Amino acid sequence: xxxxxxxxxxxxxxxxxxxxxxxxxxxxxxxxxxxxxxxxxxxxxxxxxxxxxxxxxxxxxxxxxxxxxxxxxxxxxxxxxxxxxxxxxxxxxxxxxxxxxxxxxxxxxxxxxxxxxxxxxxxxxxxxxxxxxxxxxxxxxxxxxxxxxxxxxxxxxxxxxxxxxxxxxxxxxxxxxxxxxxxxxxxxxxxxxxxxxxxxxxxxxxxxxxxxxxxxxxxxxxxxxxxxxxxxxxxxxxxxxxxxxxxxxxxxxxxxxxxxxxxxxxxxxxxxxxxxxxxxxxxxxxxxxxxxxxxxxxxxxxxxxxxxxxxxxxxxxxxxxxxxxxxxxxxxxxxxxxxxxxxxxxxxxxxxxxxxxxxxxxxxxxxxxxxxxxxxxxxxxxxxxxxxxxxxxxxxxx
Amino acid sequence: xxxxxxxxxxxxxxxxxxxxxxxxxxxxxxxxxxxxxxxxxxxxxxxxxxxxxxxxxxxxxxxxxxxxxxxxxxxxxxxxxxxxxxxxxxxxxxxxxxxxxxxxxxxxxxxxxxxxxxxxxxxxxxxxxxxxxxxxxxxxxxxxxxxxxxxxxxxxxxxxxxx
Numbered sequence: 262x263x264x265x266x267x268x269x270x271x272x273x274x275x276x277x278x279x280x281x282x283x284x285x286x287x288x289x290x291x292x293x294x295x296x297x298x299x300x301x302x303x304x305x306x307x308x309x310x311x312x313x314x315x316x317x318x319x320x321x322x323x324x325x326x327x328x329x330x331x332x333x334x335x336x337x338x339x340x341x342x343x344x345x346x347x348x349x350x351x352x353x354x355x356x357x358x359x360x361x362x363x364x365x366x367x368x369x370x371x372x373x374x375x376x377x378x379x380x381x382x383x384x385x386x387x388x389x390x391x392x393x394x395x396x397x398x399x400x401x402x403x404x405x406x407x408x409x410x411x412x413x414x415x416x417x418x419x420x421x422x423x424x425x426x427x428x429x430x431x432x433x434x435x436x437x438x439x440x441x442x443x444x445x446x447x448x449x450x451x452x453x454x455x456x457x458x459x460x461x462x463x464x465x466x467x468x469x470x471x472x473x474x475x476x477x478x479x480x481x482x483x484x485x486x487x488x489x490x491x492x493x494x495x496x497x498x499x500x501x502x503x504x505x506x507x508x509x510x511x512x513x514x515x516x517x518x519x520x521x522x523x524x525x526x527x528x529x530x531x532x533x534x535x536x537x538x539x540x541x542x543x544x545x546x547x548x549x550x551x552x553x554x555x556x557x558x559x560x561x562x563x564x565x566x567x568x569x570x571x572x573x574x575x576x577x578x579x580x581x582x583x584x585x586x587x588x589x590x591x592x593x594x595x596x597x598x599x600x601x602x603x604x605x606x607x608x609x610x611x612x613x614x615x616x617x618x619x620x621x622x623x624x625x626x627x628x629x630x631x632x633x634x635x636x637x638x639x640x641x642x643x644x645x646x647x648x649x650x651x652x653x654x655x656x657x658x659x
Numbered sequence: 660x661x662x663x664x665x666x667x668x669x670x671x672x673x674x675x676x677x678x679x680x681x682x683x684x685x686x687x688x689x690x691x692x693x694x695x696x697x698x699x700x701x702x703x704x705x706x707x708x709x710x711x712x713x714x715x716x717x718x719x720x721x722x723x724x725x726x727x728x729x730x731x732x733x734x735x736x737x738x739x740x741x742x743x744x745x746x747x748x749x750x751x752x753x754x755x756x757x758x759x760x761x762x763x764x765x766x767x768x769x770x771x772x773x774x775x776x777x778x779x780x781x782x783x784x785x786x787x788x789x790x791x792x793x794x795x796x797x798x799x800x801x802x803x804x805x806x807x808x809x810x811x812x813x814x815x816x817x818x819x820x821x822x
Contacts, residue, residue: 310739446729493675499681500677
Protein backbone atom coordinates (compact mmCIF):
# COMPACT_ATOMS: atom_id res chain seq x y z
CA UNK A 262 0.00 0.00 0.00
CA UNK A 263 1.37 3.39 -0.95
CA UNK A 264 0.42 4.90 2.41
CA UNK A 265 2.98 2.74 4.10
CA UNK A 266 5.81 3.68 1.78
CA UNK A 267 4.93 7.34 2.19
CA UNK A 268 4.86 7.00 5.93
CA UNK A 269 8.18 5.11 6.04
CA UNK A 270 9.80 7.76 3.82
CA UNK A 271 8.59 10.55 6.08
CA UNK A 272 9.83 8.83 9.20
CA UNK A 273 13.22 8.18 7.62
CA UNK A 274 13.66 11.80 6.56
CA UNK A 275 12.55 13.13 9.94
CA UNK A 276 15.01 10.85 11.67
CA UNK A 277 17.82 12.12 9.47
CA UNK A 278 16.80 15.73 9.86
CA UNK A 279 16.57 15.91 13.63
CA UNK A 280 20.18 14.93 14.42
CA UNK A 281 21.30 17.30 11.65
CA UNK A 282 19.73 20.23 13.43
CA UNK A 283 21.53 19.34 16.64
CA UNK A 284 24.91 19.07 14.88
CA UNK A 285 24.68 22.59 13.52
CA UNK A 286 24.27 24.04 16.95
CA UNK A 287 27.02 22.16 18.72
CA UNK A 288 29.48 23.17 16.01
CA UNK A 289 28.75 26.83 16.56
CA UNK A 290 29.02 26.36 20.30
CA UNK A 291 32.40 24.63 20.20
CA UNK A 292 33.91 27.22 17.89
CA UNK A 293 33.60 29.89 20.50
CA UNK A 294 35.26 27.74 23.16
CA UNK A 295 38.71 28.86 22.11
CA UNK A 296 38.25 32.46 23.12
CA UNK A 297 36.76 32.89 26.55
CA UNK A 298 36.28 36.64 26.35
CA UNK A 299 34.45 36.33 23.10
CA UNK A 300 32.36 33.56 24.60
CA UNK A 301 31.44 35.69 27.58
CA UNK A 302 30.55 38.55 25.30
CA UNK A 303 28.46 36.19 23.23
CA UNK A 304 26.69 34.90 26.32
CA UNK A 305 25.77 38.36 27.51
CA UNK A 306 24.56 39.31 24.02
CA UNK A 307 22.49 36.13 23.83
CA UNK A 308 20.93 36.88 27.20
CA UNK A 309 20.18 40.46 26.18
CA UNK A 310 18.63 39.41 22.92
CA UNK A 311 16.58 36.65 24.55
CA UNK A 312 15.23 39.30 26.90
CA UNK A 313 14.35 41.51 23.93
CA UNK A 314 12.60 38.78 21.97
CA UNK A 315 8.89 38.35 22.56
CA UNK A 316 8.52 34.67 23.48
CA UNK A 317 5.34 35.00 25.50
CA UNK A 318 3.18 33.03 23.04
CA UNK A 319 5.69 30.20 22.84
CA UNK A 320 5.84 30.15 26.61
CA UNK A 321 2.07 29.94 26.77
CA UNK A 322 2.20 26.76 24.67
CA UNK A 323 4.81 25.39 26.99
CA UNK A 324 2.77 26.14 30.10
CA UNK A 325 -0.13 24.07 28.77
CA UNK A 326 1.97 20.92 28.59
CA UNK A 327 1.02 18.03 30.84
CA UNK A 328 3.51 15.87 32.73
CA UNK A 329 3.95 13.32 29.95
CA UNK A 330 4.78 16.02 27.46
CA UNK A 331 7.17 17.69 29.91
CA UNK A 332 8.96 14.36 30.29
CA UNK A 333 9.37 14.18 26.52
CA UNK A 334 10.36 17.82 26.16
CA UNK A 335 12.71 17.58 29.13
CA UNK A 336 12.85 21.07 30.53
CA UNK A 337 11.31 23.47 32.97
CA UNK A 338 10.91 26.75 31.10
CA UNK A 339 11.28 27.88 27.55
CA UNK A 340 14.14 30.33 28.19
CA UNK A 341 16.03 27.72 30.19
CA UNK A 342 15.57 25.17 27.44
CA UNK A 343 16.78 27.66 24.83
CA UNK A 344 19.89 28.38 26.87
CA UNK A 345 20.44 24.64 27.29
CA UNK A 346 20.24 24.17 23.53
CA UNK A 347 22.56 27.11 22.88
CA UNK A 348 25.14 25.69 25.28
CA UNK A 349 24.74 22.25 23.76
CA UNK A 350 23.57 20.38 26.89
CA UNK A 351 21.38 17.65 25.54
CA UNK A 352 22.99 14.71 27.34
CA UNK A 353 20.47 13.07 29.61
CA UNK A 354 17.28 13.80 27.69
CA UNK A 355 16.97 10.55 25.76
CA UNK A 356 16.42 8.31 28.80
CA UNK A 357 13.48 10.32 30.11
CA UNK A 358 12.15 10.56 26.55
CA UNK A 359 12.15 6.79 25.99
CA UNK A 360 10.70 5.98 29.39
CA UNK A 361 7.95 8.57 28.91
CA UNK A 362 6.99 6.99 25.57
CA UNK A 363 7.17 3.47 27.01
CA UNK A 364 4.83 4.37 29.86
CA UNK A 365 2.49 6.03 27.44
CA UNK A 366 2.21 2.98 25.17
CA UNK A 367 1.55 0.70 28.13
CA UNK A 368 -1.16 2.96 29.55
CA UNK A 369 -2.89 3.35 26.20
CA UNK A 370 -2.94 -0.40 25.46
CA UNK A 371 -4.50 -1.06 28.86
CA UNK A 372 -7.10 1.64 28.31
CA UNK A 373 -8.14 -0.05 25.04
CA UNK A 374 -8.62 -3.50 26.66
CA UNK A 375 -12.32 -3.01 27.58
CA UNK A 376 -13.00 -1.99 23.97
CA UNK A 377 -11.44 -5.15 22.52
CA UNK A 378 -13.04 -7.50 25.04
CA UNK A 379 -16.54 -6.10 24.62
CA UNK A 380 -16.32 -6.24 20.81
CA UNK A 381 -15.08 -9.84 20.90
CA UNK A 382 -17.80 -10.83 23.37
CA UNK A 383 -20.56 -9.35 21.23
CA UNK A 384 -19.21 -10.92 18.06
CA UNK A 385 -19.04 -14.35 19.68
CA UNK A 386 -22.55 -13.90 21.09
CA UNK A 387 -23.84 -13.00 17.64
CA UNK A 388 -22.26 -16.09 16.13
CA UNK A 389 -23.71 -18.31 18.88
CA UNK A 390 -27.19 -16.89 18.28
CA UNK A 391 -26.75 -17.50 14.56
CA UNK A 392 -26.11 -21.18 15.31
CA UNK A 393 -29.28 -21.38 17.41
CA UNK A 394 -31.58 -19.57 14.98
CA UNK A 395 -32.52 -22.66 12.92
CA UNK A 396 -33.45 -22.28 9.26
CA UNK A 397 -35.01 -18.82 9.12
CA UNK A 398 -32.88 -16.40 7.12
CA UNK A 399 -34.55 -13.19 8.19
CA UNK A 400 -34.11 -13.91 11.92
CA UNK A 401 -30.40 -14.42 11.31
CA UNK A 402 -30.27 -11.09 9.50
CA UNK A 403 -32.02 -9.34 12.35
CA UNK A 404 -29.62 -10.88 14.91
CA UNK A 405 -26.71 -9.68 12.83
CA UNK A 406 -28.26 -6.25 12.48
CA UNK A 407 -28.65 -5.86 16.24
CA UNK A 408 -25.19 -7.14 17.16
CA UNK A 409 -23.63 -5.08 14.41
CA UNK A 410 -25.46 -2.00 15.70
CA UNK A 411 -24.08 -2.52 19.21
CA UNK A 412 -20.53 -2.95 17.88
CA UNK A 413 -20.94 0.20 15.76
CA UNK A 414 -22.00 2.17 18.81
CA UNK A 415 -19.01 0.94 20.82
CA UNK A 416 -16.48 1.63 18.07
CA UNK A 417 -17.96 4.96 17.00
CA UNK A 418 -17.89 6.32 20.53
CA UNK A 419 -14.14 5.70 20.53
CA UNK A 420 -13.67 6.79 16.91
CA UNK A 421 -15.36 10.15 17.51
CA UNK A 422 -12.90 10.77 20.33
CA UNK A 423 -10.04 9.95 17.97
CA UNK A 424 -11.42 12.16 15.19
CA UNK A 425 -11.75 15.15 17.48
CA UNK A 426 -8.26 14.41 18.80
CA UNK A 427 -6.87 14.37 15.26
CA UNK A 428 -8.49 17.65 14.26
CA UNK A 429 -7.36 19.19 17.56
CA UNK A 430 -3.79 18.13 16.80
CA UNK A 431 -3.97 19.55 13.28
CA UNK A 432 -5.22 22.88 14.62
CA UNK A 433 -2.56 22.86 17.30
CA UNK A 434 0.22 22.29 14.78
CA UNK A 435 -1.09 25.20 12.71
CA UNK A 436 -1.20 27.34 15.84
CA UNK A 437 2.38 26.45 16.67
CA UNK A 438 3.49 27.32 13.17
CA UNK A 439 1.81 30.71 13.47
CA UNK A 440 3.75 31.34 16.66
CA UNK A 441 7.16 29.94 15.76
CA UNK A 442 7.58 31.21 12.20
CA UNK A 443 7.28 34.97 12.92
CA UNK A 444 9.99 34.60 15.59
CA UNK A 445 12.25 32.62 13.27
CA UNK A 446 11.73 35.05 10.39
CA UNK A 447 12.41 38.01 12.68
CA UNK A 448 15.73 36.47 13.65
CA UNK A 449 16.48 35.65 10.02
CA UNK A 450 15.88 39.31 9.14
CA UNK A 451 18.13 40.36 12.01
CA UNK A 452 21.05 38.37 10.61
CA UNK A 453 20.51 39.94 7.20
CA UNK A 454 18.53 37.30 5.32
CA UNK A 455 16.12 39.78 3.77
CA UNK A 456 15.74 37.93 0.46
CA UNK A 457 15.12 34.62 2.22
CA UNK A 458 12.51 36.25 4.43
CA UNK A 459 10.79 37.67 1.37
CA UNK A 460 10.56 34.12 0.00
CA UNK A 461 9.67 32.37 3.24
CA UNK A 462 6.97 34.82 4.27
CA UNK A 463 4.50 33.81 1.52
CA UNK A 464 5.51 30.17 1.99
CA UNK A 465 4.61 30.37 5.67
CA UNK A 466 1.27 31.91 4.73
CA UNK A 467 0.78 29.11 2.21
CA UNK A 468 1.55 26.50 4.84
CA UNK A 469 -0.44 27.94 7.72
CA UNK A 470 -3.51 28.96 5.77
CA UNK A 471 -3.86 27.12 2.45
CA UNK A 472 -2.33 23.78 3.35
CA UNK A 473 -3.94 23.78 6.78
CA UNK A 474 -7.33 24.63 5.23
CA UNK A 475 -6.98 21.84 2.67
CA UNK A 476 -6.22 19.44 5.48
CA UNK A 477 -9.07 20.44 7.78
CA UNK A 478 -11.72 21.27 5.17
CA UNK A 479 -11.11 18.62 2.50
CA UNK A 480 -9.05 15.74 3.82
CA UNK A 481 -10.70 15.50 7.24
CA UNK A 482 -14.25 15.23 5.76
CA UNK A 483 -12.97 12.66 3.25
CA UNK A 484 -11.69 10.60 6.16
CA UNK A 485 -15.00 10.85 7.99
CA UNK A 486 -16.96 9.89 4.83
CA UNK A 487 -14.68 6.91 4.32
CA UNK A 488 -15.51 5.87 7.86
CA UNK A 489 -19.24 6.25 7.21
CA UNK A 490 -19.12 4.27 3.97
CA UNK A 491 -17.11 1.48 5.54
CA UNK A 492 -19.78 1.22 8.23
CA UNK A 493 -22.77 1.02 5.87
CA UNK A 494 -21.11 -1.17 3.29
CA UNK A 495 -20.98 -4.03 5.80
CA UNK A 496 -24.56 -3.61 7.03
CA UNK A 497 -25.96 -6.27 4.73
CA UNK A 498 -24.71 -8.84 2.27
CA UNK A 499 -26.94 -7.60 -0.57
CA UNK A 500 -25.94 -3.94 -0.84
CA UNK A 501 -22.21 -3.29 -0.94
CA UNK A 502 -20.66 0.16 -1.14
CA UNK A 503 -17.02 -0.52 -0.32
CA UNK A 504 -15.96 0.75 -3.75
CA UNK A 505 -16.99 4.27 -2.75
CA UNK A 506 -14.78 4.21 0.31
CA UNK A 507 -12.00 2.89 -1.93
CA UNK A 508 -12.59 5.84 -4.28
CA UNK A 509 -12.50 8.29 -1.40
CA UNK A 510 -9.24 6.91 -0.05
CA UNK A 511 -7.69 7.17 -3.55
CA UNK A 512 -8.80 10.82 -3.72
CA UNK A 513 -7.26 11.35 -0.29
CA UNK A 514 -3.94 9.87 -1.38
CA UNK A 515 -3.81 12.00 -4.53
CA UNK A 516 -4.67 15.24 -2.75
CA UNK A 517 -2.12 14.70 -0.02
CA UNK A 518 0.51 13.69 -2.58
CA UNK A 519 -0.11 16.75 -4.76
CA UNK A 520 -0.11 19.19 -1.83
CA UNK A 521 3.06 17.66 -0.52
CA UNK A 522 4.88 17.73 -3.85
CA UNK A 523 3.86 21.28 -4.74
CA UNK A 524 4.74 22.62 -1.33
CA UNK A 525 8.08 20.85 -1.12
CA UNK A 526 9.05 21.81 -4.65
CA UNK A 527 8.11 25.43 -4.07
CA UNK A 528 10.04 25.57 -0.82
CA UNK A 529 13.13 23.70 -1.90
CA UNK A 530 13.70 25.63 -5.11
CA UNK A 531 12.87 29.10 -3.86
CA UNK A 532 14.35 28.72 -0.40
CA UNK A 533 17.70 27.45 -1.57
CA UNK A 534 18.08 30.14 -4.24
CA UNK A 535 17.12 32.91 -1.86
CA UNK A 536 19.52 31.61 0.77
CA UNK A 537 22.44 31.72 -1.62
CA UNK A 538 21.51 35.24 -2.81
CA UNK A 539 21.54 36.38 0.80
CA UNK A 540 24.90 34.81 1.47
CA UNK A 541 26.40 36.49 -1.58
CA UNK A 542 24.99 39.92 -0.78
CA UNK A 543 26.10 39.68 2.81
CA UNK A 544 29.61 38.66 1.79
CA UNK A 545 29.94 41.48 -0.74
CA UNK A 546 28.75 43.96 1.87
CA UNK A 547 31.39 42.69 4.25
CA UNK A 548 34.10 42.84 1.62
CA UNK A 549 33.27 46.41 0.74
CA UNK A 550 33.67 47.21 4.41
CA UNK A 551 36.80 45.24 5.00
CA UNK A 552 38.69 46.14 1.85
CA UNK A 553 38.37 49.80 2.73
CA UNK A 554 41.37 49.37 4.95
CA UNK A 555 42.49 45.81 4.37
CA UNK A 556 44.33 45.12 7.63
CA UNK A 557 41.48 45.88 10.00
CA UNK A 558 38.84 44.18 7.93
CA UNK A 559 38.67 41.00 9.96
CA UNK A 560 38.83 42.94 13.17
CA UNK A 561 35.90 45.06 12.19
CA UNK A 562 33.50 42.19 11.74
CA UNK A 563 34.24 40.78 15.17
CA UNK A 564 32.16 43.28 17.04
CA UNK A 565 29.24 42.87 14.72
CA UNK A 566 29.80 39.16 14.52
CA UNK A 567 29.06 38.62 18.18
CA UNK A 568 25.66 40.22 17.73
CA UNK A 569 24.95 38.36 14.50
CA UNK A 570 26.26 35.08 15.90
CA UNK A 571 24.05 35.33 18.93
CA UNK A 572 21.07 36.03 16.65
CA UNK A 573 22.01 32.94 14.67
CA UNK A 574 22.34 30.84 17.83
CA UNK A 575 18.98 32.00 19.11
CA UNK A 576 17.40 31.34 15.71
CA UNK A 577 18.67 27.77 15.63
CA UNK A 578 17.80 27.21 19.27
CA UNK A 579 14.26 28.41 18.67
CA UNK A 580 14.04 26.17 15.62
CA UNK A 581 15.16 23.16 17.66
CA UNK A 582 12.87 24.16 20.47
CA UNK A 583 9.97 24.44 18.05
CA UNK A 584 10.66 20.96 16.73
CA UNK A 585 10.91 19.59 20.27
CA UNK A 586 7.62 21.26 21.22
CA UNK A 587 6.04 19.81 18.10
CA UNK A 588 7.26 16.33 18.99
CA UNK A 589 6.17 16.63 22.58
CA UNK A 590 2.72 17.81 21.58
CA UNK A 591 1.99 15.40 18.73
CA UNK A 592 3.54 12.22 20.08
CA UNK A 593 0.82 11.54 22.66
CA UNK A 594 -2.22 11.86 20.35
CA UNK A 595 -0.35 10.26 17.47
CA UNK A 596 0.52 7.20 19.55
CA UNK A 597 -3.06 7.06 20.79
CA UNK A 598 -4.45 7.01 17.24
CA UNK A 599 -1.84 4.51 16.02
CA UNK A 600 -2.57 2.19 18.95
CA UNK A 601 -6.33 2.52 18.33
CA UNK A 602 -5.75 1.51 14.72
CA UNK A 603 -3.56 -1.44 15.71
CA UNK A 604 -6.00 -2.60 18.39
CA UNK A 605 -8.85 -2.56 15.85
CA UNK A 606 -6.76 -4.48 13.35
CA UNK A 607 -5.93 -7.04 16.01
CA UNK A 608 -9.59 -7.40 16.96
CA UNK A 609 -10.48 -7.87 13.29
CA UNK A 610 -7.84 -10.56 13.01
CA UNK A 611 -9.11 -12.37 16.09
CA UNK A 612 -12.72 -12.35 14.83
CA UNK A 613 -11.95 -13.74 11.39
CA UNK A 614 -12.51 -17.45 12.28
CA UNK A 615 -16.17 -16.68 13.10
CA UNK A 616 -18.53 -17.83 10.35
CA UNK A 617 -19.91 -14.39 9.48
CA UNK A 618 -17.06 -12.35 8.04
CA UNK A 619 -18.99 -9.03 8.00
CA UNK A 620 -18.03 -7.96 11.54
CA UNK A 621 -14.39 -8.76 11.01
CA UNK A 622 -14.42 -6.96 7.64
CA UNK A 623 -16.08 -3.94 9.21
CA UNK A 624 -13.53 -3.66 12.01
CA UNK A 625 -10.55 -4.03 9.72
CA UNK A 626 -11.94 -1.48 7.23
CA UNK A 627 -12.39 1.01 10.08
CA UNK A 628 -8.81 0.43 11.16
CA UNK A 629 -7.69 0.92 7.56
CA UNK A 630 -9.52 4.25 7.42
CA UNK A 631 -7.70 5.36 10.56
CA UNK A 632 -4.41 5.41 8.66
CA UNK A 633 -5.69 8.67 7.10
CA UNK A 634 -5.56 10.92 10.18
CA UNK A 635 -2.17 9.42 11.06
CA UNK A 636 -0.85 10.29 7.60
CA UNK A 637 -2.36 13.77 7.87
CA UNK A 638 -0.73 14.54 11.22
CA UNK A 639 2.62 13.17 10.10
CA UNK A 640 2.47 15.05 6.77
CA UNK A 641 1.71 18.42 8.38
CA UNK A 642 4.35 18.01 11.04
CA UNK A 643 6.83 16.83 8.43
CA UNK A 644 6.27 19.94 6.32
CA UNK A 645 6.69 22.01 9.46
CA UNK A 646 9.93 20.26 10.40
CA UNK A 647 11.34 20.58 6.87
CA UNK A 648 10.47 24.27 6.84
CA UNK A 649 12.07 24.93 10.21
CA UNK A 650 15.10 22.96 9.05
CA UNK A 651 15.39 25.10 5.93
CA UNK A 652 15.19 28.31 7.95
CA UNK A 653 17.79 26.96 10.35
CA UNK A 654 20.09 26.07 7.47
CA UNK A 655 19.75 29.54 5.94
CA UNK A 656 22.54 30.88 8.06
CA UNK A 657 24.79 33.43 6.49
CA UNK A 658 28.29 32.09 6.93
CA UNK A 659 29.94 34.56 9.23
CA UNK B 660 -19.47 21.49 3.01
CA UNK B 661 -23.02 21.08 4.29
CA UNK B 662 -24.14 20.04 0.78
CA UNK B 663 -21.58 17.25 0.75
CA UNK B 664 -22.56 15.96 4.16
CA UNK B 665 -26.22 16.11 3.13
CA UNK B 666 -25.31 13.97 0.12
CA UNK B 667 -23.51 11.40 2.29
CA UNK B 668 -26.40 11.37 4.77
CA UNK B 669 -28.93 10.79 1.99
CA UNK B 670 -26.88 7.84 0.70
CA UNK B 671 -26.70 6.38 4.19
CA UNK B 672 -30.44 6.91 4.69
CA UNK B 673 -31.46 5.22 1.46
CA UNK B 674 -29.17 2.24 2.13
CA UNK B 675 -30.46 1.75 5.66
CA UNK B 676 -34.02 1.99 4.35
CA UNK B 677 -33.36 -0.61 1.66
CA UNK B 678 -31.77 -2.95 4.19
CA UNK B 679 -34.77 -2.63 6.52
CA UNK B 680 -37.13 -3.34 3.61
CA UNK B 681 -34.97 -6.32 2.71
CA UNK B 682 -35.32 -7.65 6.25
CA UNK B 683 -39.05 -7.19 6.43
CA UNK B 684 -40.20 -8.51 3.05
CA UNK B 685 -40.74 -12.27 2.82
CA UNK B 686 -38.85 -14.15 0.16
CA UNK B 687 -40.73 -13.80 -3.13
CA UNK B 688 -40.32 -12.53 -6.68
CA UNK B 689 -41.79 -9.14 -5.66
CA UNK B 690 -39.07 -8.80 -3.01
CA UNK B 691 -36.35 -9.27 -5.63
CA UNK B 692 -38.10 -6.71 -7.81
CA UNK B 693 -38.25 -4.18 -4.98
CA UNK B 694 -34.59 -4.80 -4.14
CA UNK B 695 -33.64 -3.98 -7.72
CA UNK B 696 -35.68 -0.80 -7.61
CA UNK B 697 -33.83 0.21 -4.46
CA UNK B 698 -30.54 -0.37 -6.23
CA UNK B 699 -31.61 2.06 -8.98
CA UNK B 700 -32.71 4.62 -6.40
CA UNK B 701 -29.36 4.37 -4.63
CA UNK B 702 -27.56 5.04 -7.90
CA UNK B 703 -29.77 8.06 -8.59
CA UNK B 704 -29.13 9.41 -5.08
CA UNK B 705 -25.40 9.01 -5.54
CA UNK B 706 -25.31 10.62 -8.99
CA UNK B 707 -27.82 13.46 -8.68
CA UNK B 708 -25.73 16.06 -6.79
CA UNK B 709 -22.77 15.63 -9.14
CA UNK B 710 -24.58 17.57 -11.91
CA UNK B 711 -25.38 20.27 -9.37
CA UNK B 712 -21.71 20.54 -8.41
CA UNK B 713 -20.65 20.78 -12.04
CA UNK B 714 -23.21 23.43 -12.99
CA UNK B 715 -22.56 25.45 -9.85
CA UNK B 716 -20.19 28.25 -10.87
CA UNK B 717 -20.14 29.88 -7.44
CA UNK B 718 -17.35 27.71 -6.15
CA UNK B 719 -14.64 30.13 -5.12
CA UNK B 720 -11.14 28.78 -4.79
CA UNK B 721 -9.88 32.07 -3.39
CA UNK B 722 -11.54 31.16 -0.09
CA UNK B 723 -8.55 28.95 0.47
CA UNK B 724 -6.10 31.75 -0.15
CA UNK B 725 -7.41 34.21 2.40
CA UNK B 726 -4.39 34.57 4.51
CA UNK B 727 -3.29 35.95 7.77
CA UNK B 728 -0.18 38.07 7.48
CA UNK B 729 3.02 37.08 9.18
CA UNK B 730 4.11 39.97 11.37
CA UNK B 731 7.76 40.28 12.25
CA UNK B 732 8.76 41.53 15.67
CA UNK B 733 9.86 45.07 14.83
CA UNK B 734 10.93 45.78 18.42
CA UNK B 735 13.48 43.02 18.35
CA UNK B 736 14.85 44.07 14.95
CA UNK B 737 15.28 47.66 16.07
CA UNK B 738 16.96 46.60 19.30
CA UNK B 739 19.41 44.39 17.38
CA UNK B 740 20.13 47.30 15.05
CA UNK B 741 20.69 49.53 18.06
CA UNK B 742 23.09 46.98 19.53
CA UNK B 743 24.99 46.91 16.25
CA UNK B 744 25.22 50.70 16.17
CA UNK B 745 26.40 50.80 19.77
CA UNK B 746 29.07 48.21 19.15
CA UNK B 747 30.26 50.11 16.06
CA UNK B 748 30.41 53.38 18.02
CA UNK B 749 32.39 51.65 20.75
CA UNK B 750 34.83 50.24 18.21
CA UNK B 751 35.39 53.66 16.63
CA UNK B 752 35.89 55.32 20.02
CA UNK B 753 38.39 52.63 21.02
CA UNK B 754 40.24 53.19 17.79
CA UNK B 755 40.48 56.95 18.33
CA UNK B 756 41.67 56.27 21.88
CA UNK B 757 44.47 54.15 20.46
CA UNK B 758 45.43 57.12 18.29
CA UNK B 759 45.81 59.27 21.39
CA UNK B 760 42.51 61.16 21.27
CA UNK B 761 40.55 60.76 24.49
CA UNK B 762 36.97 61.79 25.11
CA UNK B 763 35.76 61.62 21.52
CA UNK B 764 32.07 60.83 21.35
CA UNK B 765 30.85 59.25 18.15
CA UNK B 766 27.17 59.10 17.24
CA UNK B 767 25.92 57.10 14.29
CA UNK B 768 22.62 58.05 12.70
CA UNK B 769 20.62 55.36 10.98
CA UNK B 770 17.03 54.28 10.69
CA UNK B 771 16.94 51.43 13.17
CA UNK B 772 13.38 50.53 12.19
CA UNK B 773 14.45 49.35 8.79
CA UNK B 774 15.42 45.73 8.46
CA UNK B 775 18.58 46.59 6.51
CA UNK B 776 20.76 48.93 8.50
CA UNK B 777 22.20 51.87 6.50
CA UNK B 778 24.19 54.51 8.28
CA UNK B 779 23.29 57.98 7.00
CA UNK B 780 25.36 60.30 9.19
CA UNK B 781 28.29 60.12 11.60
CA UNK B 782 28.46 62.90 14.16
CA UNK B 783 31.62 63.33 16.20
CA UNK B 784 31.50 65.33 19.42
CA UNK B 785 34.86 66.90 20.22
CA UNK B 786 33.82 69.06 23.24
CA UNK B 787 35.53 66.83 25.81
CA UNK B 788 38.55 66.20 23.64
CA UNK B 789 41.84 65.51 25.41
CA UNK B 790 44.95 64.93 23.36
CA UNK B 791 47.62 62.69 24.84
CA UNK B 792 51.14 64.07 24.99
CA UNK B 793 52.84 61.94 22.38
CA UNK B 794 50.21 62.58 19.75
CA UNK B 795 50.08 66.36 19.72
CA UNK B 796 51.44 66.77 16.25
CA UNK B 797 48.67 64.84 14.42
CA UNK B 798 45.74 66.33 12.54
CA UNK B 799 42.77 65.55 14.76
CA UNK B 800 40.07 65.51 12.12
CA UNK B 801 41.90 63.35 9.59
CA UNK B 802 42.81 60.89 12.30
CA UNK B 803 39.19 60.61 13.46
CA UNK B 804 37.95 60.38 9.90
CA UNK B 805 40.32 57.52 9.27
CA UNK B 806 39.09 55.71 12.38
CA UNK B 807 35.50 56.17 11.30
CA UNK B 808 36.12 54.97 7.78
CA UNK B 809 37.75 51.79 9.08
CA UNK B 810 34.37 50.69 10.37
CA UNK B 811 31.76 52.47 8.31
CA UNK B 812 31.81 52.77 4.56
CA UNK B 813 30.34 56.25 4.14
CA UNK B 814 31.28 59.37 2.20
CA UNK B 815 33.61 61.75 4.09
CA UNK B 816 31.10 64.59 3.71
CA UNK B 817 28.67 62.77 6.01
CA UNK B 818 31.09 62.89 8.93
CA UNK B 819 30.17 65.99 10.92
CA UNK B 820 32.24 67.43 13.75
CA UNK B 821 30.93 69.37 16.76
CA UNK B 822 33.46 71.34 18.73
